[in-house]
Amino acid sequence: MASVSVTTSQVLAREALQEASRTAGTAPGLLTRLLRGTARAAVAVGRRTAAIVALAAIWEVLPRLDVVDPTFLPPLSQVLVAWWDLLLSGELLDHTQASLVRSLAGCALAIVAAIPLGLLIGWYRPVADFLNPLLELFRNTAALAILPVFVLILGLGETSKVSIILYACAWPILLNTIAAVRGVDPLLVKSARSMGLRPFRLFQKVILPAAVPTIFTGIRLAGAYSILVLVAAEMVGAKAGLGYLINYAQFNFRVPEMYAGILTISVLGLLLNLLLVRLERRFSTWRVSR
Amino acid sequence: MKLQIQGVGKEFAVRGADRPFTALDDVNLDVRAGEFLTLVGPSGCGKSTLLDLLAGLAVPSRGSILLDGTLVEGPGLDRGVVFQQYALFPWRTALSNVEFGLEAKAVPKRERAERARTYLELVGLSGFEERYPHELSGGMRQRVAIARSLAFDPDVLLMDEPFAALDAQTRESLQEELLRIWQRTGKTVVFITHGIDEAVYLGQRVAVMTSRPGRIKRVLDIDFDSREGDLRADARFGEYRHEVWTLLRDEVAAASEVVPVG
Numbered sequence: 001m002a003s004v005s006v007t008t009s010q011v012l013a014r015e016a017l018q019e020a021s022r023t024a025g026t027a028p029g030l031l032t033r034l035l036r037g038t039a040r041a042a043v044a045v046g047r048r049t050a051a052i053v054a055l056a057a058i059w060e061v062l063p064r065l066d067v068v069d070p071t072f073l074p075p076l077s078q079v080l081v082a083w084w085d086l087l088l089s090g091e092l093l094d095h096t097q098a099s100l101v102r103s104l105a106g107c108a109l110a111i112v113a114a115i116p117l118g119l120l121i122g123w124y125r126p127v128a129d130f131l132n133p134l135l136e137l138f139r140n141t142a143a144l145a146i147l148p149v150f151v152l153i154l155g156l157g158e159t160s161k162v163s164i165i166l167y168a169c170a171w172p173i174l175l176n177t178i179a180a181v182r183g184v185d186p187l188l189v190k191s192a193r194s195m196g197l198r199p200f201r202l203f204q205k206v207i208l209p210a211a212v213p214t215i216f217t218g219i220r221l222a223g224a225y226s227i228l229v230l231v232a233a234e235m236v237g238a239k240a241g242l243g244y245l246i247n248y249a250q251f252n253f254r255v256p257e258m259y260a261g262i263l264t265i266s267v268l269g270l271l272l273n274l275l276l277v278r279l280e281r282r283f284s285t286w287r288v289s290r
Numbered sequence: 291m292k293l294q295i296q297g298v299g300k301e302f303a304v305r306g307a308d309r310p311f312t313a314l315d316d317v318n319l320d321v322r323a324g325e326f327l328t329l330v331g332p333s334g335c336g337k338s339t340l341l342d343l344l345a346g347l348a349v350p351s352r353g354s355i356l357l358d359g360t361l362v363e364g365p366g367l368d369r370g371v372v373f374q375q376y377a378l379f380p381w382r383t384a385l386s387n388v389e390f391g392l393e394a395k396a397v398p399k400r401e402r403a404e405r406a407r408t409y410l411e412l413v414g415l416s417g418f419e420e421r422y423p424h425e426l427s428g429g430m431r432q433r434v435a436i437a438r439s440l441a442f443d444p445d446v447l448l449m450d451e452p453f454a455a456l457d458a459q460t461r462e463s464l465q466e467e468l469l470r471i472w473q474r475t476g477k478t479v480v481f482i483t484h485g486i487d488e489a490v491y492l493g494q495r496v497a498v499m500t501s502r503p504g505r506i507k508r509v510l511d512i513d514f515d516s517r518e519g520d521l522r523a524d525a526r527f528g529e530y531r532h533e534v535w536t537l538l539r540d541e542v543a544a545a546s547e548v549v550p551v552g
Contacts, residue, residue, distance in 0.1 A: 191377035194345050195394045195442070196365045205393070209381045286381040286422050 074256045082256035098240035103226040106165025110222055114170040115215060118177025143168035144232050156237030168229040169222035176218025180211035213284030220276040227269040292446060292478045293321035297353035300339050313339045315503035326472055326479045330489040330534060331499030332542045337482045341450045345371045367395050370439030372449040376431040378423040384410060384434045385419035391442035409437040412471060429460035449481045465492060469517055490530045491521055498534060501541040508537055
């Protein structure tokens, strides 16, 4: 189906081109060039989305041919209808909003907590030596394994959910911040010291700006984690949220709605990542070709 | 005397060894105000260690270094250091890199940009103010680094093999330009190199160091009437060159290194 769509667009573009050159006479004018550009763009988009289109096609066809049981994997079109209904009823928006608030809150708190801590650990040897064993222990403990502890101590409410997201997000930010500070080119530090910079100014003018891109990579990872952990966090004692929707739909055997929830969460994760990649690029333009 | 290096030694503790490693031993050297002094020695003779001491980035184990008669106890803006690997801040534009030292000197903001522009112009980089280091060639980066060190107006310019990473052509044009800048600004320059040609071409005096532990073996006066024209074609250039080469040969053999020909 993917290849079909590509060739169709190519054929359409070619026809449009011929049409255009006929109207414009012999000289290929602006319109022709414009159309040629559009055609090229269409081909490019086609190439990039081919795999997704193929997956969608398989998802649609296999249940219809009874290769897989449509009760457990309904065709994509049914899932999309269920998604549309959820959207129209306003339910989807409520769940998405509940999830986003948790994710963003957890992630934001992680940024606020982990960056200063990471800078401290990266900059002061003694702090690093003291905290390192603890860091090693905790970072090798899966966030989800600690989830029950969070629920036990913080209850079933929002606090435990935001906390577990905070916990999961804090690690990539913390570890990247530490690595960023440690990884600053010693020559730059030497150069700044030769100009008489005292430790605080050195930190502010050299360490911090040099560390920003690596820290941002940590934030981008944290963004992905915040969505990944979300589902698990919302499976316990939640009354709203995409994780809750998925879990609840599965429990009540509303399978298309379950898949609708899964799709929404994937797209949400994708969009968040896209946004953070953009931001990351803005903050590290100087890191090109290094 | 601008700089006085008196009986300076530097030792480093080596892990696993009971005796410390001696990088410099009893270095004595005076640098006159406004002179261009080149320091040449076999690799590993402690040239860079000596420069670190002059910059105040390290403390000598023995002896003392005086700048205008005052003991050097740490880094300061009265000395500007130019490193081999440029050491430009990659997140700052050329202009902003030159401004760095001026910020450290607390020069008012408006004056900073103006002065930075002037010094970029001095090194021939007008029009490149807004470029980032990764958008500049090696030679241009080193020009920015030189401008940065000149901008905060130090008395002494300390240069640690600044042209070693550049190709021959760029190196020659930068050498010429450095001489021009030195003549215009009247700075005292201590220039470290392992290239004999470079040492003879640039220096009014060439200090030759021994191999490890580093000491000053001889200080040669390089006496040219003028530095205009093709100095390297001058017969006396060859003589000076040969003299330094002979002084270095034994040291190089001692350090069991390949003869550095620059």
